[in-house]
Amino acid sequence: MDVERVIEELYGLRPEEFTAARDAYVADARKAGDADAVKAVSGLRRPTTAAWVSNLFVRERRSDVDRLLALGETLREAHRTLDPLKLREASGQRHKVVAALAREAAGPARDAGQPVSDTVLHDVEQIFHAVLASSDIAEQWATGRLVKAPEVPVGFGEVVPEAAVPRSKPAKPSKGAESPKPAAKRASKAEAERRERDRTEAEAAGAEARARDEALHAAEEARSSAQAEAAAADESVTELERQLKEAKQAKRAAQDAAAEAEKAAKEAGRAARDAHRVADRTRSKLERSPD
Numbered sequence: 586m587d588v589e590r591v592i593e594e595l596y597g598l599r600p601e602e603f604t605a606a607r608d609a610y611v612a613d614a615r616k617a618g619d620a621d622a623v624k625a626v627s628g629l630r631r632p633t634t635a636a637w638v639s640n641l642f643v644r645e646r647r648s649d650v651d652r653l654l655a656l657g658e659t660l661r662e663a664h665r666t667l668d669p670l671k672l673r674e675a676s677g678q679r680h681k682v683v684a685a686l687a688r689e690a691a692g693p694a695r696d697a698g699q700p701v702s703d704t705v706l707h708d709v710e711q712i713f714h715a716v717l718a719s720s721d722i723a724e725q726w727a728t729g730r731l732v733k734a735p736e737v738p739v740g741f742g743e744v745v746p747e748a749a750v751p752r753s754k755p756a757k758p759s760k761g762a763e764s765p766k767p768a769a770k771r772a773s774k775a776e777a778e779r780r781e782r783d784r785t786e787a788e789a790a791g792a793e794a795r796a797r798d799e800a801l802h803a804a805e806e807a808r809s810s811a812q813a814e815a816a817a818a819d820e821s822v823t824e825l826e827r828q829l830k831e832a833k834q835a836k837r838a839a840q841d842a843a844a845e846a847e848k849a850a851k852e853a854g855r856a857a858r859d860a861h862r863v864a865d866r867t868r869s870k871l872e873r874s875p876d
Contacts, residue, residue: 586614586622595629596640596730599699603631635708636731638701642690642709643729649686650727656682657717683713708734 591610598606607629614622632640643650656678687710691701701709715735716723722735 586619588622588625600637630732633733635705636733638690638694638709639712640729641693645693657723683710
């Protein structure tokens with residue numbers, strides 16, 4: 586079995602089609618005695634709806650995929666070099682691009698007959714943010730085989746232009762006027778608190794989404810296992826029914842043979858009696874006849 590081809594096909598299917606198709610390939614591999622394929626394919630997990638939407642986007646919108654990958658490289662490079670101009674420019678694009686591409690990603694999914702709710706759209710945006718933040722996640726995402734939304738790496742948050750772009754030295758305040766430093770410190774503190782609050786909320790939302798995904802996967806795996814057990818039970822019942830049918834047929838054949846044997850025995854008995862009568866008459870005639 587060409588495992589790579591099978592994996593590529595499975596992750597292109599709609600989520601509700603995944604499990605049945607995977608189990609069918611596992612059954613084929615078992616029949617063929619391909620243990621490696623059985624292990625590889627049976628371990629594949631059904632993608633969440635958001636992961637599938639993202640996978641379909643990767644497969645069908647390559648130019649947009651390249652655009653997001655390029656933006657991620659720019660953002661990561663800006664954070665590595667702490668280039669304030671690049672940080673401001675790239676971060677300004679980040680949310681706009683992610684939101685726009687998430688809406689674009691919903692198009693192919695809806696065309697394929699898969700509804701995309703606001704929750705799913707939010708999860709797709711989270712996937713795209715993770716792609717921008719991590720080169721490893723970006724590489725994995727670009728294969729079009731995501732199973733669920735990856736966790737967005739901590740520390741790749743908003744960039745505040747005021748904190749990134751150097752300012753000219755402020756004029757010395759006049760006597761009696763409030764120094765701009767305390768005001769700047771208060772603004773900086775408020776902005777830091779806002780960023781921390783946004784980060785905490787995002788992490789909480791991500792944790793909730795991951796918990797929901799894990800519960801969904803666990804339910805799906807349990808359903809798949811139950812279906813496999815039910816299929817095995819059906820096969821056992823079918824085999825027992827076949828054996829019972831054959832036993833009944835054998836019983837009827839034995840009964841028919843017994844009836845035929847009994848009939849033949851009766852006919853043989855009648856023939857024997859007839860032969861005895863003929864012999865008795867012949868003997869009587871001989872006894873009555875003079876020598």
